[in-house]
Amino acid sequence: MGTSFAGFVEDIRLIDHHVHGAYGVDGDETRFQNSLNEANSAPLTEPSAAYDSQLGFALRRWCAEIIDLPRHVSPELYWRRRSELGELEISRRMTRAAGVSHWLIDAGFNTGAMLDPPGMAETAGATVREIVRLETLAETLIQSGHDPRDYVEAFTALLASRPRIVVGAKSVLAYRAGFNHDLSRPADRTVAESAKRWRQRIESGGPVRLDDLTLIRFGLHCAISLGLPLQLHVGFGDRELDLDRASPLLLLDFLRSIQASKVPVLLLHCYPFEREAGYLAQAFDNVYLDVGLAVNHVGVRSRSLIARSFELAPFTKILYSSDAIGPAELHYLGARLWRNAIAAIFGQWIDDDEWSDADARRVVGLVARENARRVYGLP
Numbered sequence: 001m002g003t004s005f006a007g008f009v010e011d012i013r014l015i016d017h018h019v020h021g022a023y024g025v026d027g028d029e030t031r032f033q034n035s036l037n038e039a040n041s042a043p044l045t046e047p048s049a050a051y052d053s054q055l056g057f058a059l060r061r062w063c064a065e066i067i068d069l070p071r072h073v074s075p076e077l078y079w080r081r082r083s084e085l086g087e088l089e090i091s092r093r094m095t096r097a098a099g100v101s102h103w104l105i106d107a108g109f110n111t112g113a114m115l116d117p118p119g120m121a122e123t124a125g126a127t128v129r130e131i132v133r134l135e136t137l138a139e140t141l142i143q144s145g146h147d148p149r150d151y152v153e154a155f156t157a158l159l160a161s162r163p164r165i166v167v168g169a170k171s172v173l174a175y176r177a178g179f180n181h182d183l184s185r186p187a188d189r190t191v192a193e194s195a196k197r198w199r200q201r202i203e204s205g206g207p208v209r210l211d212d213l214t215l216i217r218f219g220l221h222c223a224i225s226l227g228l229p230l231q232l233h234v235g236f237g238d239r240e241l242d243l244d245r246a247s248p249l250l251l252l253d254f255l256r257s258i259q260a261s262k263v264p265v266l267l268l269h270c271y272p273f274e275r276e277a278g279y280l281a282q283a284f285d286n287v288y289l290d291v292g293l294a295v296n297h298v299g300v301r302s303r304s305l306i307a308r309s310f311e312l313a314p315f316t317k318i319l320y321s322s323d324a325i326g327p328a329e330l331h332y333l334g335a336r337l338w339r340n341a342i343a344a345i346f347g348q349w350i351d352d353d354e355w356s357d358a359d360a361r362r363v364v365g366l367v368a369r370e371n372a373r374r375v376y377g378l379p
Contacts (some may be wrong), residue, residue: 003056004065005343005346005347005350005357005360005361006343006347007255008361008364009342009364010099010339010343011204011338011342012364012365012366012368013099013100013101013369014098014099014100014101014320014335014338014368014369014370015100015101015102015104015291015319015320015368015369015372015373015378016100016102016103016291016292016320016321016322016324016334016335017103017104017172017266017319017320017321017372017375017376018104018106018131018268018290018321018322018323019103019106019230019321019322019323019324019325019331019334020065020105020106020107020109020110020114020127020323020324020325020326021105021107021110021114021115021116021117021119021120021325022091022094022095022114022115022123022124022324022326022327022328022329022331023087023090023091023113023114023115023326023327024087024088024113024114024115024119024123024178025087025112025113026086026087027087027113029047029079029083030043030047031113032043032079032082032327033047033051034047034050034182035046035325035326035327035330036050036051036053036055036318036327037050037053038057038236038237038238038293038297038322039236039237039238039239040238040239040330041078041238041239041240041317047340050076053076053297053299054297054298054299054300054301055296055297055299055333057299057300058073058299058333058337059077059078059298059329059333060072060073060074060078060221060331062332062336063078063094063332063333064078066093066094066097066332067081067082067085067090067093068081069081073206074133074314075148082283088123090182090327090328090329091115091123091124091328091331091344092123093282093328094328094331094332095120095123095125095126095328095331095332096124096125096235097332098124098322098331098332098334098335098336098374099335099339100124100126100331100335101126101127101369102126102127102128102129102300102369102372102378103121103124103126103127103128103129103378104129104130104131104167104168104169104376105117105120105128105129105130105131105371106130106133107130107133108130108131108132108133108135108136108137108170109129109133109136114325114326114327117130117165124331127227128165128166128376129165129166129376130163130165130166130167130301131166131167131168131169131170131231132140132159132162132166132168132169132170133169133171133172133247134159134169134170134171134219134220134222134230135171135172135176135210135216135219135222136316137155137158137159137219138155138210138215138216138219139208139210140158140210141154141155141158142195142198142199142202142208142210143202143208144174146191147197148195148196148198148199149192149196149255151191151192151193151215152188152191152192152218154225155218155219155222156225156226157254159222159223159226159228167300167373167377167378168228168229168230168231168374168376169219169223169228169229169230169231170230170231170232170233170268171219171220171223171230171231171232172233173216173220173232173233174232174233174234174235174237174241174245174246175233175237175240175241176210176211176213176216177211177213177216177245178241178242178245178246178250179245179246179248179250179251179254180238180245180250181213181217182253183220183251183254183257184217184254184257185217185218185221186214186217186218190214191214191215191218194212194214194215195215197212198210198212198215201327207342220249220254221258223263224258224261224263225260225261227263228263229254229263229264229265229266229375230263230264230265230266231266231268232265232266232267233246233268233269234246234248234267234268234269234273234277234289234317235247235269235270235272235273235274235294236268236269236270236272236293236294237273237293237295237373246273247273247276248267248270248273248276249273249276249278249280251280252280255280255284255287258286259284260274261286262285262286262374263286264286264287264288265284265286265287265288266287266288266289266290266319266320266375267280267281267287267288267290268289268290268292268293268323269290269291269292269293269294269323270289270290270291270294270309270319271293271294271298272294273293273309274289274305274308274309275308275312276315277289277309277345278308278309278311278313278334279312280313280341281312281313281314281317282312282313282314282317283317285369288318288319288371288375289309289313289317289318289319290309290310290318290319290320291305291306291309292320292321292322292323293336294320295322295323295325295333295337295338295341296322296324296330296337296353297331298336301341302337302341303341303344303370304339305341305344306338306341306342306349307341307345307346310345315363316364316366316371317371318366318367318371319332319367319371319372320335320338320367320368320369322334322335322338337369338341342364342367344360346360346363346364347360349351
C-alpha cells in the first residue's frame with residue numbers, strides 16, 4: 001500500500017526560498033520574547049505578553065516536543081528547557097526537524113547573533129544559497145571609497161560579480177519608501193547625483209541607511225538587467241513600514257514596465273494582501289508569491305491564510321517560505337504549520353472529490369520545491 005496523502009506531505013523536503021539565519025549565540029528570555037513580535041520594532045514593555053499570541057500558542061504546541069517537553073507546556077518550563085539546551089542545540093534540532101533541503105538566506109540583516117550562511121548549512125545539515133539584499137549592497141558600496149560619480153558602473157559590477165552561491169536579489173523598498181512612487185529606472189546622471197548627496201550625508205555624520213528612492217529604484221532595475229530573480233517584501237512587517245504603502249497593487253505600473261524582461265518577481269509574504277498578490281500572479285507571467293512570515297504569526301489560523309493563497313494564483317506561481325529570523329522555532333514552525341495546513345486543506349478537497357489524490361500530490365511538489373527550483377535555477 002502506498003504512502004497516504006498526509007504522509008506524502010509530511011515527508012516531502014521543502015525549499016525555503018526566503019529565510020534568515022537562526023540564532024547561534026545565547027541570549028536572555030527578553031530577546032526571545034521580543035523575537036516573537038514582528039510588528040513592534042521597539043523593545044516590548046511587557047515581553048511575557050508575546051507568549052499570549054497565536055505564535056506563542058503554536059510554539060508551545062508544536063516546538064515543545066522537539067526539545068523533549070509535553071505539548072502545551074507552560075512558558076516557564078519551555079524557557080527553562082530551552083536555556084538548558086542552549087541556542088546552537090535549539091537551532092540544530094529545529095532546523096533539522098523542519099524537513100528543508102535548501103535554505104535561501106537573505107543575510108542582509110544580521111545583528112551578529114544569527115548564524116551566517118555557512119553556519120546555517122552546518123547547523124541545519126542542508127544546502128544554503130544566498131539572496132543579496134540590494135540596499136545592503138549599496139550601503140557597502142557607498143562606504144568603500146568609490147567615487148559617487150561612478151556609482152552606476154560600480155554597483156552594476158559589484159552585483160554582476162556576486163559569488164555563485166547568490167541566486168537572487170531582494171529589496172526592502174516597502175520599508176524604505178513604499179510602493180506608491182514612480183519606480184521607473186532613473187537616469188545615470190540622477191543616480192550619480194543622489195549617490196553624491198548620500199556620501200556627503202554620511203561624511204557629515206548622517207546615517208548610512210539607504211532611504212533614497214532614486215538609488216533604491218536603480219538597484220531594482222540593475223538586478224532585473226542582470227536577470228536576477230527579484231524578491232520584494234510585501235505587506236506585514238514591523239511598524240517602520242507603512243502598511244497602506246506596501247500593497248502589491250501599487251506595483252502595477254512597475255510590473256507592466258518590466259514584463260518584457262521576463263525576470264521573475266517574487267512577492268514575499270503578502271499578508272493581508274494575499275488575494276491581491278494572487279491576482280498579480282495570475283495577471284503577469286513573471287510574478288510569483290508566498291505567504292511566509294504571517295503563517296507563524298497567525299498560528300492555527302494559518303490554514304485559512306494558506307487556503308486563500310490557492311484561490312487565484314496559478315499553482316506554478318506559489319512558493320514556500322518561512323521568513324524565519326532569530327529563534328529557530330520560527331524556522332521549524334513555518335514548515336510545521338505549512339504541512340498541517342496543506343494536509344488538511346488538500347485532504348478535504350480530495351475527500352470531497354474536488355481534487356484527485358494525484359493532482360494534490362503534484363501541486364504539493366510544485367509549491368514545496370519544484371517552483372523554487374525552476375525560478376532560482378537550483379539543481
